Amino acid sequence: xxxxxxxxxxxxxxxxxxxxxxxxxxxxxxxxxxxxxxxxxxxxxxxxxxxxxxxxxxxxxxxxxxxxxxxxxxxxxxxxxxxxxxxxxxxxxxxxxxxxxxxxxxxxxxxxxxxxxxxxxxxxxxxxxxxxxxxxxxxxxxxxxxxxxxxxxxxxxxxxxxxxxxxxxxxxxxxxxxxxxxxxxxxxxxxxxxxxxxxxxxx
Amino acid sequence: xxxxxxxxxxxxxxxxxxxxxxxxxxxxxxxxxxxxxxxxxxxxxxxxxxxxxxxxxxxxxxxxxxxxxxxxxxxxxxxxxxxxxxxxxxxxxxxxxxxxxxxxxxxxxxxxxxxxxxxxxxxxxxxxxxxxxxxxxxxxxxxxxxxxxxxxxxxxxxxxxxxxxxxxxxxxxxxxxxxxxxxxxxxxxxxxx
Numbered sequence: 001x002x003x004x005x006x007x008x009x010x011x012x013x014x015x016x017x018x019x020x021x022x023x024x025x026x027x028x029x030x031x032x033x034x035x036x037x038x039x040x041x042x043x044x045x046x047x048x049x050x051x052x053x054x055x056x057x058x059x060x061x062x063x064x065x066x067x068x069x070x071x072x073x074x075x076x077x078x079x080x081x082x083x084x085x086x087x088x089x090x091x092x093x094x095x096x097x098x099x100x101x102x103x104x105x106x107x108x109x110x111x112x113x114x115x116x117x118x119x120x121x122x123x124x125x126x127x128x129x130x131x132x133x134x135x136x137x138x139x140x141x142x143x144x145x146x147x148x149x150x151x152x153x154x155x156x157x158x159x160x161x162x163x164x165x166x167x168x169x170x171x172x173x174x175x176x177x178x179x180x181x182x183x184x185x186x187x188x189x190x191x192x193x194x195x196x197x198x199x200x201x202x203x
Numbered sequence: 204x205x206x207x208x209x210x211x212x213x214x215x216x217x218x219x220x221x222x223x224x225x226x227x228x229x230x231x232x233x234x235x236x237x238x239x240x241x242x243x244x245x246x247x248x249x250x251x252x253x254x255x256x257x258x259x260x261x262x263x264x265x266x267x268x269x270x271x272x273x274x275x276x277x278x279x280x281x282x283x284x285x286x287x288x289x290x291x292x293x294x295x296x297x298x299x300x301x302x303x304x305x306x307x308x309x310x311x312x313x314x315x316x317x318x319x320x321x322x323x324x325x326x327x328x329x330x331x332x333x334x335x336x337x338x339x340x341x342x343x344x345x346x347x348x349x350x351x352x353x354x355x356x357x358x359x360x361x362x363x364x365x366x367x368x369x370x371x372x373x374x375x376x377x378x379x380x381x382x383x384x385x386x387x388x389x390x391x392x393x394x395x396x
Contacts (some may be wrong), residue, residue: 055297056251
């Protein structure tokens, strides 16, 4: 359970996630994807979601289903919107993009409209953007900060070749232009949300 | 909306109890307790440590005034009266500390049943959900627990609640989330701790 520190505005420039966004163009072309990999969409991951703070700890189990990875042309549209129109335009473009998967937590389901994967030395790095916030971590504290503008959620998974991995999530996020990579992810969460025991389901 | 009546029973019991009922040979205020709070939802659960400090228990006269405010003016009058009541302790979760304005104890078996109320909410459980309902009107927090003669026990807590007159006992506690926080492994701190 997260309580008090939600009142603290925390802007997080998540460089790695931002890079994933930028990588979207580069790795989107077939020539950059390299040889076909055994593990790709459609695929499903299970994960344990954990938030820890001085006030307590919360855990939940989520299922992430990626039906397909976002086409380069759709990535281009969203990146252009972000660059030219900022956060608001990005959200509009995101919500117009095709649904490529879902995140399920409890009895709730959230639509993924941005899904990218990039090969790494040990497996893959997968980035996902949801077209709505999943949860406002710290939003239950009296006097919690405004939720305005936190219209998306961003997930990053680091998977090894055997289908195991870890990750992190901005459960309510604002995607903004800026920073070294051109993309900033500002998370509402006052504490980082970690994804542990991430496992690719065997189909 | 789920309505909790556990604490209500204590409130009512305290009203009808004779003034001497608070005079006990058991340990009394000032005293403090630690508890582990747990709540489970559809997708998972959360746990937190809670510290309750009681400097003194509410007198019968002050309690009667609060009960009368609730009976005559409902939740709004009750909250107003509670805020005017003296601070007699604190309920702390992490860095967040909220003043206790009402505390009662009642003998039960070989131990005690203790209830405390704050004049502001401690936490809106589940309010981080995208489709969470409004928090307005849930202006107090109520915790209730039992401890045995050794100071160990369990209980429950409504971290954001609305108090209403009504129901079989005359008092209803409606908590924001509809799910109570279980207080497990409640323990009375040794003096000086």
